[in-house]
Amino acid sequence: MRRQRLLWQITLPMVLVMVAAMAGTTWYTADALRGFFLDQTRADLKIRGGLMAKQIVPLFHDGDLSRLNTLCRRLGSQTATRITVIDHSGRVLADSMEEPARMENHAHRPEVSDALEGRIGTSIRFSHTVHQNMLYLAQPLDAGADAVAGVLRLSIPVTALDQALHSVVTKIIASAILLALLAALITLSVSRRITKPLEKMRTSAERFADGELSRTITLAHSDHASAEMADLAEAMNRMASQLNDRIRTITQQRNELEAVFTSMVEAVLVVDNNERIISLNRAAGELLAIPASAARGKPILEVLRNPDLFRFVRRTLKAGGEQQEEEIVLRDEAGGDIFFQAYGTLLGNNAGRGLGALIVLNDVTRLRRLENVRRDFVANVSHELRTPITAIKGFVETLRDGAVSCPEDAERFLAIILKHADRLNAIVEDLLTLSRIEKEGETGEIVLEPGSVAKVLHDAIETCLAQAQAKNITLALQCPEVLGATINGPLLEQAVINLVVNAIKYSAEQSEVRVTGVAMPGAIRITVQDSGIGIAREHLPRLFERFYRSDKARSRNLGGTGLGLAIVKHIIQAHDGTVRVESRPGKGTTFTIDLPA
DSSP states (O other): OOOOOHHHHHHHHHHHHHHHHHHHHHHHHHHHHHHHHHHHHHHHHHHHHHHHHHHHHHHHHHTOHHHHHHHHHHHHHHHTOEEEEEETTSOEEEESSSOGGGSOOOTTSHHHHHHHTTSOEEEEEEETTTTEEEEEEEEEEEEOSSOEEEEEEEEEESHHHHHHHHHHHHHHHHHHHHHHHHHHHHHHHHHHHHHHHHHHHHHHHHHHHTTOTTSOOOOOGGGTOOHHHHHHHHHHHHHHHHHHHHHHHHHHHHHHHHHHHHHOSSEEEEEETTSBEEEEOHHHHHHHTSOHHHHTTSBHHHHOOOHHHHHHHHHHHTSTTOOEEEEEEEEOTTSOEEEEEEEEEEEEOTTOOEEEEEEEEEEOHHHHHHHHHHHHHHHHHHHHHHHHHHHHHHHHHHHHHSOOSSHHHHHHHHHHHHHHHHHHHHHHHHHHHHHHHHHHHHHTOSOOEEEEHHHHHHHHHHHHHHHHHHTTOEEEEEOOTTOEEEEOHHHHHHHHHHHHHHHHHTSOTTOEEEEEEEEETTEEEEEEEOOSSOOOGGGGGGTTSTTOOSSHHHHHHTTOOSOHHHHHHHHHHHTTOEEEEEEETTTEEEEEEEEEO
């Protein structure tokens, strides 16, 4: 539907209002004038009738109809009035313009009926005798106590009145038309003064929409713009300036982000809530073997050929804001395995509404291969190292039991050798344990069966009790006896022991280490909490790596191998669970294990 211009939206309604007002005024004036003239004419007829009645009543009573008829004709000619005398039965006795004998009974005429009842009656109607619209006024003659003897009726034509009234109405209409035209011209002029600045602002707004934000709106004095129009133009200029700055900033930021996004080595994939691809960088396009432009807008099910990656994307979208992490294996063109560490997180706007998910894939194939090499190396070498370590321990024990030339020095050296031998043996034991857990976890050899989590925690506490008592540390256990899960009891116990031993090592004397087990929605949660020295924030992400130490000197002095937390991590992963750590320096450390319920 075509929109009407503001000029006509203002002018046409104003003209219609004025025409309606003039028409109403004209009609009301004409009606008022007509009523006024008719009232004046009735009053004049009433006066005439009163004067004529004095001459007509004597002849009426005498019954001299000839003289009565002559009198009516003479008075009618003198006053330009039609005069009719009627008796009480409605019979016409005399008339100034017609022979009474030829006239019908007038008893049922409205004005005559009113007069016969003792009232002055009036009416306006067409007369078939004179063929004109006539104004009739009838008044009773010789009204007694019981009845009216007769009626005197006077009438004059209203044609002259209508003609005079028509002339007046014509002049009023002509004046109204002239005033309406004048008002329309004034309204049109005012409308143009209003719409001209708006037209300029519309043109400028179209330039703004085309990107010409540097050109401002200028209203000249000849535009006759109002203060409101000037304020609106100034506001639009400010808006254009701010939009120009923001668009320039957004464009610069977009170009910077696009450059970073394109040059990233990691594959980055962005999907919306409907699992359609919003964007992906060059690395992701090469990984998925499709052009980035061809993938945009397509469902991920059509683009992703790897079911594990597809499930990871879907799980990220349904994670409710929790960051997802998973290792995914893809096949390259040569048929080899490519290992990716996938990270997924939800995207949201300022209002907190989810817009989709961001997936980042890091190629960790080289690291994975190095880990495999190191794992194989440790598994092979550990067996070779165990025999000489046993021999060294036996030899040292023999020397300690024998006599030497310098017993004090020999004792000191042998103690040092024994200490390092024990440490080397502990490392080998941990490496073997770690290698075994990794291997069994990958091959599915670790048997998981329903068991009591409460018993596992209780046995772990009993194992660590002596070490805790040596430092006067209290071990507190809170766990319902009925708490259970699908677990491998010995492995889970070893993981809890490692965490409790760590807590004892890094806690001050006479402190407390608290172990809890609770049932959560869909999970079993185990926590080991201490109030020890804590761990700096930058060390937390790497805390579960092999041989990683947050405080190398202190860890070695306390006898740690650097493999305890790595063993915990792989044990929990073998249970399809997760382990995380929260710590602040000087505030203690909390390890949390979540196992499937």
